[in-house]
Amino acid sequence: MSIVTGGRLGFVTFAGTVLGLALFGSLLAPHDPTAPLGAPWSPSGGGNLLGTDALGRDVLSRVLAGGRHLTLTAGAAALVAAAIGIAGGLLAGWHDGPLSRLLHTAADLLLAAPLLLIALVFAVTLPGAVAVIAATVCGGAPLTLRIVGDAVRQVRHAGFVDAALGRGESGPRILGREILPAVAALAGSEIGARFVVALQLAAALSLFGLGPAPPAPDWSAMIRENVSGAALSPAALIAPAIALAVLSLTVAVVGNAAARHARRPL
Amino acid sequence: MILRALVRAVLLLVGVSVMVFAATEALPGDAAEARTAGRATAAQLAEMRAATGLDAAVWRRYLEWAAGLLRGDAGVSLISGRPVADVIGQRLPATAALAGAALLVTVPLMLAWAWPAGAGSPAGRLVAAVVTATAAVPQVVVAAALTAVFAGMLAWFPPISLLPADGRPPGLSVLALPTLSLALPAAAYGAMLLRGLVADIVARPYVRDARRRGLPGWRIAAVYVGPFLVAPALRVLAVVAGGLIAATAVVEVMFGYAGLGELLVGAVANRDVPVVQAGAMLAAVAVVLGMLAADLVTVRTDPRRAMT
Numbered sequence A: 001m002s003i004v005t006g007g008r009l010g011f012v013t014f015a016g017t018v019l020g021l022a023l024f025g026s027l028l029a030p031h032d033p034t035a036p037l038g039a040p041w042s043p044s045g046g047g048n049l050l051g052t053d054a055l056g057r058d059v060l061s062r063v064l065a066g067g068r069h070l071t072l073t074a075g076a077a078a079l080v081a082a083a084i085g086i087a088g089g090l091l092a093g094w095h096d097g098p099l100s101r102l103l104h105t106a107a108d109l110l111l112a113a114p115l116l117l118i119a120l121v122f123a124v125t126l127p128g129a130v131a132v133i134a135a136t137v138c139g140g141a142p143l144t145l146r147i148v149g150d151a152v153r154q155v156r157h158a159g160f161v162d163a164a165l166g167r168g169e170s171g172p173r174i175l176g177r178e179i180l181p182a183v184a185a186l187a188g189s190e191i192g193a194r195f196v197v198a199l200q201l202a203a204a205l206s207l208f209g210l211g212p213a214p215p216a217p218d219w220s221a222m223i224r225e226n227v228s229g230a231a232l233s234p235a236a237l238i239a240p241a242i243a244l245a246v247l248s249l250t251v252a253v254v255g256n257a258a259a260r261h262a263r264r265p266l
Numbered sequence B: 001m002i003l004r005a006l007v008r009a010v011l012l013l014v015g016v017s018v019m020v021f022a023a024t025e026a027l028p029g030d031a032a033e034a035r036t037a038g039r040a041t042a043a044q045l046a047e048m049r050a051a052t053g054l055d056a057a058v059w060r061r062y063l064e065w066a067a068g069l070l071r072g073d074a075g076v077s078l079i080s081g082r083p084v085a086d087v088i089g090q091r092l093p094a095t096a097a098l099a100g101a102a103l104l105v106t107v108p109l110m111l112a113w114a115w116p117a118g119a120g121s122p123a124g125r126l127v128a129a130v131v132t133a134t135a136a137v138p139q140v141v142v143a144a145a146l147t148a149v150f151a152g153m154l155a156w157f158p159p160i161s162l163l164p165a166d167g168r169p170p171g172l173s174v175l176a177l178p179t180l181s182l183a184l185p186a187a188a189y190g191a192m193l194l195r196g197l198v199a200d201i202v203a204r205p206y207v208r209d210a211r212r213r214g215l216p217g218w219r220i221a222a223v224y225v226g227p228f229l230v231a232p233a234l235r236v237l238a239v240v241a242g243g244l245i246a247a248t249a250v251v252e253v254m255f256g257y258a259g260l261g262e263l264l265v266g267a268v269a270n271r272d273v274p275v276v277q278a279g280a281m282l283a284a285v286a287v288v289l290g291m292l293a294a295d296l297v298t299v300r301t302d303p304r305r306a307m308t
Helices: A002-028 A059-065 A068-094 A098-112 A115-123 A128-155 A159-166 A171-182 A184-207 A219-229 A234-263 B002-025 B031-036 B042-052 B058-071 B084-119 B122-136 B139-153 B172-202 B205-212 B217-255 B260-269 B273-301 B303-307
Strands: none
Touching (some): A002 A059, A002 A068, A002 A234, A059 A219, A059 A234, A068 A098, A098 A128, A115 A128, A115 B260, A115 B273, A128 A171, A128 A184, A171 A184, A184 B139, A184 B217, A219 A234, A219 B139, A234 B122, B058 B273, B084 B122, B084 B217, B084 B273, B139 B172, B172 B217, B217 B260, B217 B273, B260 B273
């Protein structure tokens, strides 16, 4: 038991460190991430631990500073989409009817809709980050709504809800104080799932040049900048890719843990 | 049943066209301003709007645009001034080759991964973990890893996939990295969706019974599990193919492959609305046709129907 708790504590520390580095890593950068320091794609050494990139800038500094926009965009998108989905799911699960059936159908169709295409169409008129948020809401909120709605329908007839109804409490109060805590783990796993997808969209849009304007560092844009130097300096290509992978897998694992927790019987 | 699937596909396309039109026409400026780049007076702009029909009501412009698409006339690019149909037609073969090659790799890979991951052996759990991770990370990560290994360390393929200038079909070395970068995440996503289905079918009593009778694994797969997997696998394949078509944009931009996705991304950056609208609709048609095909094949291959 103590080993399990210890492992969990270790993982929480790890996940917190990953998020902290993604958001505030620029504070630890040894060099100015936008200043050219040497020859393009030089190997590690001479003060550049991971070598230099296509324009001779320090790869380590750019990796440390390059996660902020992606993390903030994906985080905002996940929170907005999950909040809308959870609020809608609470209502749809509480009131059965044609609305929840319609939402089921909509969620089925949206599962098949390529979100990247939706984000691209939005990006014609909206800034890249807003397009990511809008596409995540369009494609993700209905899925969250359906999953949370199903869970609410299951706990609606549980004893503690009947007891609250018997005490004469109002519907909104019961939703907020009794049902929301009961589906909290599920809500957490939904935020994680939306984050993973939103990060995929944000990474794609950054790759397309719709993210932060150069020379600002961005993991996804760095991959594109350094792809033609793959033979000269694999580190310049691989380091931002590893950073992106670690961030997305960490959130995915946290989300899965929450989902496992949610599946345990009440 | 077939009629219902057809009606649903048509309704879906109409809905998508309304959404695409609304999202791209909600610009602060309009096409007249975009084309003149702020150098025209208000009177010139008004004249231009009247000439190009931009002063008409939104619903009328939508109907004209939709009618044009049905005739195969998608308007004129705001950037190059060429007909959109020509611009897209020129890029289509390269993307079709890439998406086709990627699908050819995706289908067997998806089935090969879904099988052990669903069966739940220790090796299967490892496969499931790798599949989940591959589907979760952004596509650029997979592309970067493949490039670093095959173009950087092994130097088997070029890191940039330039198409032959004389219009010849791209060779294997040009297609290899983009194809794998598309296929691996797509197959992983498909295997993730299929895994639960495989696990459900494998746990059915008649499959366990066949196991106990000592039938060989391939026979169980082919006779007792496979037929029940065809319909859901086709639906999953339609979803995966839709995602794969959208993902060609990522891979094409990453490797500098001059296809439709790269054109679409450039058009978004330049606010070339007619090209974005036509490109998005073309992709939507491909996705909806894939779903329709899966629906129709499902009706024909339903094992319940074959048994009666």
